Amino acid sequence: MPHRTENDPHKFRRRGVLFVLSSPSGAGKSTIARKLLAANSFLEMSVSYTTRPMRPGEVDGVDYHFVDLERFREMVSNNEFLEWAHVFDHRYGTPRATVEKILASGRDVLFDIDWQGAQQLFQLAGGDVVRVFILPPSLKILHERLIKRATDSTAVIDARMARATAEVSHWDGYDYVLVNDHVDQCYETVHTILKAERVRRSRQTGLIGFIRGLNK
Ligand code: ADP
Numbered sequence: 001m002p003h004r005t006e007n008d009p010h011k012f013r014r015r016g017v018l019f020v021l022s023s024p025s026g027a028g029k030s031t032i033a034r035k036l037l038a039a040n041s042f043l044e045m046s047v048s049y050t051t052r053p054m055r056p057g058e059v060d061g062v063d064y065h066f067v068d069l070e071r072f073r074e075m076v077s078n079n080e081f082l083e084w085a086h087v088f089d090h091r092y093g094t095p096r097a098t099v100e101k102i103l104a105s106g107r108d109v110l111f112d113i114d115w116q117g118a119q120q121l122f123q124l125a126g127g128d129v130v131r132v133f134i135l136p137p138s139l140k141i142l143h144e145r146l147i148k149r150a151t152d153s154t155a156v157i158d159a160r161m162a163r164a165t166a167e168v169s170h171w172d173g174y175d176y177v178l179v180n181d182h183v184d185q186c187y188e189t190v191h192t193i194l195k196a197e198r199v200r201r202s203r204q205t206g207l208i209g210f211i212r213g214l215n216k
């Protein structure tokens with residue numbers, strides 16, 4: 001992944017953070033992602049491609065790029081995805097060009113992808129990736145949140161619940177695991193993680209020059 005200049009107050013060059021948020025569907029990752037994006041002008045969302053049908057209220061190019069299976073397969077064979085996976089009988093993929101463009105513009109990238117995506121991204125970009133997993137306080141509360149969100153049919157909600165336990169079993173593939181009990185508190189913790197990861201020494205490629213300057 002390319003190095004870049006970041007507009008943090010210290011002005012060191014640093015490597016961009018690939019910040020992954022995963023959770024069982026309904027645990028609150030989109031809510032937290034929205035808050036993070038609103039508070040961080042140097043963070044940009046990676047908008048995935050998917051073959052799943054658009055939900056009411058979703059916007060093509062904003063929530064996802066919605067494509068048919070043929071187009072998705074073509075993109076796979078053209079190596080246009082950094083990672084892709086089957087989720088809920090559909091395919092989802094992270095576009096390589098978008099991520100490279102965001103990093104080259106000096107921003108960090110936010111990913112709302114599942115454990116398969118987190119795993120593939122980690123294989124590819126190792127230390128640049130920060131993986132955060134969000135748990136619901138209980139499965140009962142997860143179910144209530146899916147009902148309250150009112151975006152899915154009962155059958156889809158049942159399928160998401162059936163998958164939740166399997167999703168949760170991948171908690172150990174993450175760097176941070178949090179419980180989204182109170183959304184503001186959980187968001188604050190996620191934001192703190194992002195801020196801390198930005199100043200991790202291994203990302204500060206401009207640090208050596210700064211230290212040399214101090215010693216002059
Ligand atoms: P995900 O993106 O993980 O599928 P969402 O962010 O869409 O989940 O959240 C699912 C629903 O739960 C939404 O209606 C959201 O407003 C609500 N929600 C999220 N976090 C909390 C929380 N801590 N307490 C109560 N409701 C929450």
Ligand code: 5GP
Pocket residue numbers: 022023024025048049052083084085087088092093094112113114115116117118
């Ligand atoms: P939904 O259909 O609810 O929007 O998303 C279903 C699941 O697919 C979520 O867990 C979401 O994180 C995951 N997902 C979305 N985009 C991608 C992607 O590009 N790659 C992978 N691996 N998972 C994704």
